[in-house]
Amino acid sequence: MxxxxxxxxxxxxxxxxxxxxxxxxxxxxxxxxxxxxxxxxxxxxxxxxxxxxxxxxxxxxxxxxxxxRTLYTFADHVEPVFEAAQRTWNEARTAGDSMNSRVTRNTDNDVNGVLYVFAEDELGGLFGTFRDGSRPLDPLVDKVNEQEGDDDRDVFVLRPANEEFVIVTIALQKGGQLAETLRETYNCPRPSESLA
CATH class of the missing domain: 2.40.50.140 (Nucleic acid-binding proteins)
Structure with a gap:
């Protein structure tokens, strides 16, 4: 069938x-x-x-x-944690929340992405549930697409080495400066893409 x-x-x-x-x-x-x-x-x-x-x-x-042709990239035990993610997590902890989000901006103050932080569970399994799809990233990507237009994105799921949270960053422009900065910082080379 x-x-x-x-x-x-x-x-x-x-x-x-x-x-x-x-x-x-x-x-x-x-x-x-x-x-x-x-x-x-x-x-x-x-x-x-x-x-x-x-x-x-x-x-x-x-x-x-x-x-x-959106790309998902997963990186575990990353360091250093970039400032916007650490600040967003600190705000969540201060408020007693298990997640928080914010838009990110480039040096010209233009929005270039959306950042989410989630408290890692006690067993350290949240990162894995994002990776295996049992906790889909699609609702986060769909929300960005609803606001910014349906387009290809770079989506990064990062688990810091010495922190108790998981970072999800959706770069609005696939292959743009934010995406390339994250790839370089966390040693996540862009795959070769042959399908149009």
């Missing part, structure tokens, strides 16, 4: 994909081979429409089209 649905790519391992169904927010893990579409060219964060063939033990991708 094949059905065209919308998915967010969460992870890639060779040709095996971890996808998040955009209607149900349920994860889907595909087979590692026998795909009829160029799945090796996908990256975490991409929004795709895909036909999955469920007639085998693990679904295979029969066809796909890329709707958005």
């Amino acid at each position: 094949e059905e065209n649905r919308s998915f967010r790519v969460l992870a890639t391992d060779g040709c095996r994909l971890r996808l998040l169904d955009q209607e149900t927010y349920e994860p889907v893990v595909t087979a590692n081979d026998d795909h009829d579409a160029p799945v090796a060219d996908l990256h975490p964060g991409y929004r795709i429409d895909a036909d999955l063939d469920w007639s085998t033990k693990e679904p295979t991708v029969r066809s796909l089209s890329v709707r958005r």
Whole structure:
């Protein structure tokens, strides 16, 4: 059985994909081979429409089209924590809140991103739930797209080395100065993208 649905790519391992169904927010893990579409060219964060063939033990991708080329980047044990994130977290703690947010601005005072901080849970698992999709990033990205227009973004999920919070930063301009600064600071090279 094949059905065209919308998915967010969460992870890639060779040709095996971890996808998040955009209607149900349920994860889907595909087979590692026998795909009829160029799945090796996908990256975490991409929004795709895909036909999955469920007639085998693990679904295979029969066809796909890329709707958005947003990139998700995850970095653990990062340091240093950039000033806006630390300040936003300090404000949350002072207010007794477990999360906080703010817009970020460049040196010309133009808005260049949105920053969220979330208290890490006692087991240190919040970062992992963002990564595996059990706590989807889509509502945060969708909120930005509603305000700024539906576009490709760079989304960074960072867990500081010596802090008890997780940072989610959505750069409004994919490949822009904010995104490139975060990539350079936290050693997160931009992947080579071949799909248009």
